[in-house]
Amino acid sequence: MSKPRLSIVLGTARKNRQSQKVAHYLVNFFRQFNELDTTLVDVRDYATNYTIAAWEEDEAAKPWRNLVAATAAFIFVVPEYNRSFPGELKLVLDSELAAYDDKPVILAGVSIGSFGGLAALTSLLPVLHKIGLRILPEQLYFPEVEELFKNSEEELALIYESKLIQVKDAIFKSLNL
Numbered sequence: 001m002s003k004p005r006l007s008i009v010l011g012t013a014r015k016n017r018q019s020q021k022v023a024h025y026l027v028n029f030f031r032q033f034n035e036l037d038t039t040l041v042d043v044r045d046y047a048t049n050y051t052i053a054a055w056e057e058d059e060a061a062k063p064w065r066n067l068v069a070a071t072a073a074f075i076f077v078v079p080e081y082n083r084s085f086p087g088e089l090k091l092v093l094d095s096e097l098a099a100y101d102d103k104p105v106i107l108a109g110v111s112i113g114s115f116g117g118l119a120a121l122t123s124l125l126p127v128l129h130k131i132g133l134r135i136l137p138e139q140l141y142f143p144e145v146e147e148l149f150k151n152s153e154e155e156l157a158l159i160y161e162s163k164l165i166q167v168k169d170a171i172f173k174s175l176n177l
């Protein structure tokens with residue numbers, strides 16, 4: 001039987017995005033666990049230039065729809081832009097509906113400020129609730145992201161390791177692993 005796919009979605013297409021460091025960090029962490037097929041998903045490869053509703057036929061929406069169908073659980077890496085989340089993430093999310101189908105999602109906020117993207121995550125919650133993803137209570141925060149990733153791997157592990165284990169346990173539980 002194939003392994004459940006964990007899609008770690010880098011939720012911004014911005015040039016020079018710092019969130020990329022967070023997405024790679026999480027992918028490296030989750031690739032330790034052979035029970036999961038952990039995939040980095042870059043919203044740059046999926047975002048369209050306009051809204052495609054879930055019920056509209058459009059070739060441009062197919063890659064995201066296929067990805068959602070193939071995914072068992074998500075982690076969304078979400079930078080904070082003006083107290084909200086990036087528009088390109090909304091474009092892809094709106095292009096599917098039924099296939100979200102109660103799949104679990106963990107949110108990871110990113111910001112240059114000290115709150116780690118909390119406002120972005122809070123603004124995303126009603127969207128995720130509406131489209132039918134299952135929001136797991138564990139959340140990750142990556143504040144002052146440029147400074148944060150100047151830390152060594154060991155220093156980062158001291159900050160994040162135990163929280164990441166909690167997140168991993170929550171994902172495994174939700175997937176009956």
Ligand SMILES: Cc1cc2nc3c(=O)[nH]c(=O)nc-3n(C[C@H](O)[C@H](O)[C@H](O)COP(=O)(O)O)c2cc1C
Pocket residue numbers: 012014016017018019020079080081082083084110111112113114117145146
């Ligand atoms: C349009 C825009 C708006 C932003 N608004 C906020 C904000 O409201 N609060 C905050 O802490 N950082 C804000 N930032 C800074 C981002 O959090 C910062 O760029 C961080 O590195 C994460 O985004 P990135 O992955 O695009 O780099 C903003 C950045 C952009 C590009």
